[in-house]
Amino acid sequence: MYLGIDFGTSFSQMATLYLDQPLLLLHPGEYGIPSEFYYDRDCGVLVGQDASDAGQGLCAANLVSEVKMNLSGSYTLDGRKFAAQDIIREIYRTLVTRAQQIARTKSIDENIRGVVISVPAKFDYLERKLIYDAAVSCMEGMKLPVRDIIKEPVAAALAYYNTSLENGKNILVYDLGGGTCDVALVHSDDTKLERFEVIDSSMIRIGGRNWDEKLEEYLAAEIQKKADIIVKGNPGYEEKVRRAAINAKHQLSDNTRDKVFARIEINGRIISVMVTRRLFEELTQDLLMQTISCLEDVFYRNYAKHKIDEIICVGGSSNMLQVPAKIRESFPECNVRIFEPEHAVVNGTAIYADMLGETTSPGTVLQDISNFSYGVQAYKDYHKDPNYLVIFNLLRKGEELPVVGYKSLSPISNTQHVIGFQIFESEYGDAYYPADVTDKRLIGRLDITLSPDSTIYTKINCKMSLNSAGLLEFSAEDDKGNHCEQTFHVSPL
Ligand SMILES: Nc1ncnc2c1ncn2[C@@H]1O[C@H](COP(=O)(O)OP(=O)(O)OP(=O)(O)O)[C@@H](O)[C@H]1O
Ligand SMILES: [Mg+2]
Structure with a gap:
């Protein structure tokens, strides 16, 4: 089977294509596997519902939730240190193993021939790479090929087109998950080899967890008023309030109820707090409006050129x-339209995994674009002004992937053996911009080793490419055609 995995902030899911339809590899009625990780010396490592169950009361201090929103984090759990990447690797391992177990129970070929993972539409380079590397290192150990990455809302669009393919349509996907709100404008044309085209995409880091936080703050204030108990600072109480807030939020999605009671047990006492839908919506109005404005941005910047059908x-x-x-x-x-809110992303990821199969190269069925520009920091003209550094964008935001950019550079002295560049990611679409602007991110350093006879007149032709998974690749050769060794050191997140 080909496996699609959606590693979510709150829940992760797995699916495959079976008899041409996406099939969730979860137990019947299961929403997903909680993206949670727990460790203590007695239980060892636990993932998913087991982690969630173990991390109650004071043990909440050993529980990691929403790691996807804190990829640079490291966590000390019962005296042992874990980096976010270790945790994600463990989560992927659990998801794959669980998918295989469930496939077996459904008599589906459990032998996985290719995996596609989904990532938010506008995670930056280092975030994408960290998630991708965690998936690859987990799958390598299991001898499974990771075939590609797909943006979450784009996957949802594929799932939608799979059910009601209406050619030539442009659909705008709004994906409000647990940690991010992702937006993508996708076009489908089944007369083309590249059947799906991403016209635009965007994201903001707002999701269900922020709604939860607002409600948690409210509940904590009410608990203090009613029972004189301070929730903040006590991991056990905080965890109980978090669970009660999520529960109340879910109950309010039932349109037959306009109020619910959040019940929190603290030291044997049940504290009950009424939450009306009106109050909940008032508390969170600002969050909703921020996601709407992300959607409006994509809508209005494309509206003139692309009629948006749905x-x-x-x-x-x-x-x-x-x-x-x-x-x-x-x-x-x-x-x-609301379309399979819980499972559209994983279903689309599985559809894409199946389209790629074992041999189709990524990028042939789905045309995506780069969300950022990538450039090297170099002298504008060292011999004219040795202090004027700029960033030359080799790859521009909005270009179709895979994309290749070139830059020719020369050593600044005849004795220079290595040219080292810093590589930056930014929103700038210009060919170059001053190096001192702050609105850019350092993503790594590229060192190019020169041949010994290089002089200031030698031209080094650097090639930078962004593959269809949105990962950078480099090569360089001098004007005599000598290949120059290069190493790319990725910056820590
Ligand atoms: N019936 C419901 N009513 C309100 N919120 C819900 C309901 N069902 C799920 N949610 C919320 O949806 C969020 C999880 O959605 P989803 O599974 O799409 O996110 P995710 O994939 O984990 O996160 P992300 O895509 O942002 O990484 C959680 O915040 C959860 O509380
Ligand atoms: Mg999601």
Whole structure:
């Protein structure tokens, strides 16, 4: 089978294509595997629901939730240190093993011939790479090929097209998950080899967890008022309030109820707090509006060139009633649909994994674009002004992937053996911009070793490419055709 994995902030899911339809590799009725990790000396490492169950009360201090939103983090659990990447690797391992077990029970070929993973639409280079490397290092150990990465809302679009393929349509996907709100504008044309084209995509780091936080703050204040108990600072209480807030939020998505009671047990006492939908919506109005403005940005910057036929709402948080209501109000001329909010992303990831199979090269069925520009920091003209550094963008935001850029550079002295560049990621679309602008990210350093007879007149032709998975590759040769060794040191996140 070909496996699609959606590693989510709150829940992760696995699916495959079976008899041409996406099939979730979860137990019946299971939403997903909680993306949670737990460690203590007695239980060892636990992932998923086991982690969630173990991490209650004071043991909450050994529980890691929402690691996807803190990829640079490291965690000390019961005296042992874990980097985010170790945790993600363990989560992937659990997901693959679980998918194989479930496939076996459904008599599906459990032999995995290719895996595709999904990532948020606008994670930056280092975040994508960290997730990709964690998946690859986990799968290598299991001898499974990771075939490609797909942006989450793009995967959801593929799942949508799979059910109602209407050619020539442009659909705008709004994916409100646990940690991010991802948006993508996708076009499908089945007369073309590159059947799916990503016209634009964007993201903001707002998701269900932020709705939870607002409600948690409210509940904590009410608990203090009612029982004179301070929640903040006590991991056990905080965890109980978090669970109660999520539960109340989910209950409010039932349109037959306009109020619910959050019940929190502290030291044997049950504290009950009423939450009306109106109050919940007021507390979180600002979050919703930020996601709507992310959607509006993509809508209006493409509207003149691309008629947008439908807005598709996916992601677990699209179940909140105010979400589709606000989108309908903001885009009265559009058809707004909720489409398999919980599973569209993983289903689309599985569809894409199946399309790629073992041999189709990534990029042939799906045309994606780069979300950022990538450039090298170098002298504008060293001999004219040795202090004027700029960033030359070799690859520009919005270009179709895979994309290749070139830059020719020369050593600044006849004795220079290595040219070292810093590589930056930015939103700038210009060919070059001053090096001192702050709105850019250092993602690594490229060192090019020169041949010994190089002089200041030698031209080094550098090639930088971004492959269809959005990962950088480099090569360099001098004007005599000598290949120059190069090493790319990725910056830590
Ligand atoms: N019925 C519901 N009502 C309200 N919120 C819900 C409901 N069902 C799920 N959610 C919320 O949806 C979020 C999880 O959605 P989803 O599984 O799409 O996110 P994710 O994939 O884990 O996160 P991300 O895509 O941001 O990394 C959680 O915040 C969860 O509380
Ligand atoms: Mg998701």
